[in-house]
Amino acid sequence: MKKEKIKKGIIGIQKIRMSESESSILFENLVKHINKISTASEVEPIKSNFYNRYFLPTMPRRSYFIYISYVFVGISFLGTGIIFSAMSSIPGDRLYSIKIGVVEPIEKLLAVAAIDKVNLSALKTEENLQEAARLIKNNTLNEENRSLLEQDFKKHTIDFNNFTQNYQIGDEENISKTKTYLENTIQEYSNVLNKIVENNNGEQKKEIEKFNHVLYETLKDDRSTEKTNQEKIDKNNNTKKTLERYDTKNEDKKSAVVYKETTTQVPIGVQSTSTSFNGTNIEKEKSEKQEVLISPTIFIQELSTSTSLIITGSTTLDNKFKVTNQAHYDDIQKNAVSTSSLNSLTNEETVKNTNASTIKSDGKDEINEQNGKDKKSN
Amino acid sequence: METKNLKNKFKELYDKESNSIFRFCILRVSDRDIALDLTQDVFMRYWNYLLQNKKINSDKALLFAIARNCIIDWYRKKKNLSLEMLTETNENNFNNESIFLRDNTNNKIEINAEVEIFIKKINEIDLKYREEVYLRFVEDLTPKEISEVLEKSVNLVSVHINRGLHQLRELLDI
Numbered sequence: 001m002k003k004e005k006i007k008k009g010i011i012g013i014q015k016i017r018m019s020e021s022e023s024s025i026l027f028e029n030l031v032k033h034i035n036k037i038s039t040a041s042e043v044e045p046i047k048s049n050f051y052n053r054y055f056l057p058t059m060p061r062r063s064y065f066i067y068i069s070y071v072f073v074g075i076s077f078l079g080t081g082i083i084f085s086a087m088s089s090i091p092g093d094r095l096y097s098i099k100i101g102v103v104e105p106i107e108k109l110l111a112v113a114a115i116d117k118v119n120l121s122a123l124k125t126e127e128n129l130q131e132a133a134r135l136i137k138n139n140t141l142n143e144e145n146r147s148l149l150e151q152d153f154k155k156h157t158i159d160f161n162n163f164t165q166n167y168q169i170g171d172e173e174n175i176s177k178t179k180t181y182l183e184n185t186i187q188e189y190s191n192v193l194n195k196i197v198e199n200n201n202g203e204q205k206k207e208i209e210k211f212n213h214v215l216y217e218t219l220k221d222d223r224s225t226e227k228t229n230q231e232k233i234d235k236n237n238n239t240k241k242t243l244e245r246y247d248t249k250n251e252d253k254k255s256a257v258v259y260k261e262t263t264t265q266v267p268i269g270v271q272s273t274s275t276s277f278n279g280t281n282i283e284k285e286k287s288e289k290q291e292v293l294i295s296p297t298i299f300i301q302e303l304s305t306s307t308s309l310i311i312t313g314s315t316t317l318d319n320k321f322k323v324t325n326q327a328h329y330d331d332i333q334k335n336a337v338s339t340s341s342l343n344s345l346t347n348e349e350t351v352k353n354t355n356a357s358t359i360k361s362d363g364k365d366e367i368n369e370q371n372g373k374d375k376k377s378n
Numbered sequence: 379m380e381t382k383n384l385k386n387k388f389k390e391l392y393d394k395e396s397n398s399i400f401r402f403c404i405l406r407v408s409d410r411d412i413a414l415d416l417t418q419d420v421f422m423r424y425w426n427y428l429l430q431n432k433k434i435n436s437d438k439a440l441l442f443a444i445a446r447n448c449i450i451d452w453y454r455k456k457k458n459l460s461l462e463m464l465t466e467t468n469e470n471n472f473n474n475e476s477i478f479l480r481d482n483t484n485n486k487i488e489i490n491a492e493v494e495i496f497i498k499k500i501n502e503i504d505l506k507y508r509e510e511v512y513l514r515f516v517e518d519l520t521p522k523e524i525s526e527v528l529e530k531s532v533n534l535v536s537v538h539i540n541r542g543l544h545q546l547r548e549l550l551d552i
Contacts, residue, residue, distance in 0.1 A: 005492075005550065006515070012493025013500075013516050016404060017397035018414070026418050027392060033422050034385065 090131045090138075091145035091152075100152060114163060115171045121160035122182045128153040129189045132211055136196065136204060146207045150214050157218050183219065190215040384428050391437055392421060398517050399445050405497065405512070406449050416452060420445045439523035442513065446527060499549040507542025514539045 018026070086095035086103055104124065111120045132149055135141040160182065164175050193212040197205055399420050404413035423444050427434075434440055503511060509528060513519045521539065525532045 006496075006546070009493055009496030009499075010516055013401065013405075013497060015493075016401045018400045018417070022414055023396060026396070026414060026421075029418055030388075030392070030421050030425070034388070034425055 090134050090140075091148040092135070092140050092142075096148070114166060115174055117163040118160065118171075118175055118178055121156050121163055122178045125153060125156040125160060125182060126185055128156060129185065129215075132189070132193075136193075136208060139202075139204065141204045141207045141211070143207060146211055150211065153214065154218075161221075186215055186219055190219070381429075384425075388421075388425055388428065391424075391441070395438055395441055396421070399441055402442060402445050402512075402517065403449060405501075407452065412452065416445065416448050419448050423448070436523045436526060438517075438519065439526040442517070442519065442523075442527045443529075446509075496550075499546060502549055503542050503545050507538045507545060510535055510538040511542035511546060515543075 082095065082098065083103055086098040089095040089099050107120060107124075108117075111117045128149060132141070135145055135149070164179060190212055193208055193215070197208050197212065200208065396417060400413055400417045403416040403420075404410060407413055407416065420441060424437075424441055427440070427444075500508065500512060510524055513524045513527065514521070519527070521532050521536045524530075524535045524539075528535065530538075
């Protein structure tokens, strides 16, 4: 009786089972799983020594390189984060020293072109002004912060002045624009600070006044340097003008330029648009204020292009020949150089050129050396 | 062993033991769908074990050992549920016959009230002896097999079976 009761219960429990559909579905799933995994190696794959999960497929798993690379990546992330947060720091912040000591020198190094350097220093100066504004807004402009800010501001303004003096040709316009922009901003900031000082009676008043004084001084210095620069430019312009006037005077006089040969050999004075001198030393003989001045640029051009003088005239027995042809006077004026420059021109190159016996010009005039010699003998 | 033989062996064992594993699971989790999932998981793990060519003393014991571990894992995952909810669901599920009785043809298998009471009484046995009693009398495992499943000595298992049976009798007022 006792056993039967338990048996009934056990049989009753044993009736609990899956339905046929459940069983078949379950078995199908299992077959799929079995077909996928048919070997023991697929159940637990043998790990490669070069296998790892973290983006470094060719590195040995237990290599220190992995840990070093993790450290490197971590440091780089941390570093960039610190640098980015330092860029927006103001005096008094912990990261401000990093900004001055690390970020700004790197930025300076990256600015290669002269115009970039000017723009960067202008930007940094403007940033200093913004920092001052933020300090005033936060009521944290104390003596220490102000001194830090002043140092940085002065450094940037000095840099700006230095860079503006060493500009390249062609950047003048941009530099003048940035200069005026910076001056205007400094002026605006100083005006605002003046107003703040007027309306403020707090602890910051003295510090604001001091900083404003610094701004005022920089503006003053800028203007004085501008004046001196302007004066220099004016002087240069004046000298140019005088030179031009002098040239025009010479043109009016239309006096002949006489060249004297020091050597015994007689040069070939010929009726030609271009004449070469067959001698080593040529002296330009001054006669009746015939000194011809030329500007430095013309002089450089002369050195580079001219190797011979274009002189027309007739040869004389006393080894003198005059430039008489009025039509070619302009050419002479252009190419004529002062005695010193002429001496310099009597180098090997000129000698070579002068060795040429005949020179054709415009296909009209032809000069023979022989003719010259005949004339000399005569 | 070749995979073909392994598959045949697996199929035989599935036909033979799938219901007992399902039963073992459903009596512990009190949820039919979860019991089905657990059963499937048990057989998957068993297949993986077969592929490793390890020595198996008793396939039935191994299946029950895997099922037991699966249930333990499931309870660990279920930690996030509150204790109140657990108790409520257990009671509801246990009172609801549908968790035991479901058919593809929707033919309900009738279970006597006596069987229900018997299940309740088994669950009232001390936790120490419950599994031993269940595996011995319901699933018909030998004490040696039970010792493999529960990782206990054979003597201890047989002692626990006796004590559990004694408790069950007391509970059934026999």
